[in-house]
Amino acid sequence: MSSNPDFSDAELIEIIGNLKKQRNAVILAHNYVPAEIQDIADFCGDSLELSIKAADTAADVIVFCGVRFMAETAKILSPEKTVLLPVSDAGCAMAQMIDAAAVRELKRLHPGATVVCYVNSTAEVKTEVDVCCTSANAAKIVEKLKGEVIFVPDGNLARNVAHKLKRDDIMPFKGYCPIHNRFTVEMIKKRRREFPGAPVFVHPECPPDVTAAADAALSTGMMLKYVRENPSDTFVVGTEIGIIHRLEKENPAKKFVPLTTQAVCPDMKKIGLWDVYVALRDLSEQIELDEETVKKARGPIDRMIKG
Ligand code: SF4
Incomplete structure (x- = not known):
């Protein structure tokens, strides 16, 4: 995450807002990126949900605050748009x-x-x-x-x-x-002792013994719905801890406890406000995919969307 002492966060947020209008850009933030990035985004969500939303907007530029494969998916779905990945080395270990x-x-x-x-x-x-x-x-x-x-x-x-x-x-x-594979059944047992009665939900990227020990195995989108519809006041969250910011924002009266505070994806945390500013200022780094790749990669995505 790069920073610049010349601007306060408030100033950067204002500059980003102005640049976004000039560029006719949309800012997308994955549920795992830092809170200050989620807060300036036009849309937060999981990678595919964001790419589909971006393809539907009239924006010329998509700033994808996430990791490289997500920006690539946005480019595959919107090849005519300029897709920016603000931190070029934000990758996904998996x-x-x-x-x-x-x-x-x-x-x-x-x-x-x-x-x-x-x-x-x-x-x-x-x-x-x-x-x-x-x-x-x-x-x-x-x-x-x-x-x-x-x-x-x-x-x-x-x-x-x-x-x-x-x-x-x-x-x-x-x-x-590597983040979800680290969760264990012991972690679930510990949290159940500490927070009796609190539902435990985990991501299906966790090992099967962990998903079996949890109350539910849910995608990040499904986690948001589960919490909205569940009357409990405390939840144990078995995914990357970035999602807790959104859960708290949408459910201010409820309490969210990470299954482990170690569940941090380093690549998702690389981005800061300065990176978003530079991306919009310089239109960098642009995702470039050749026509053949876009065409071939789009087929399996379209087949999924059509069900
Ligand atoms: S949490 Fe990080 S490493 Fe794991 S799938 Fe997501 S981007 Fe990849």
């Missing part, structure tokens, strides 16, 4: 665990299998797969597929889907999110 060559090798070893790809993957990987999914719709997408399924890159999400659908023909890739 997305980087697989490349297109590894997908091609899996397809060679399992001809006839359908390749399902979690959206947390690079554009290059998406060009090689049959259909994409999110953590919210993964089970729904896989349920419709007959025969063997290769599921990349998140092995935990694959195993959670296989368990839910009671299927033994889903082959999980060995990738994982």
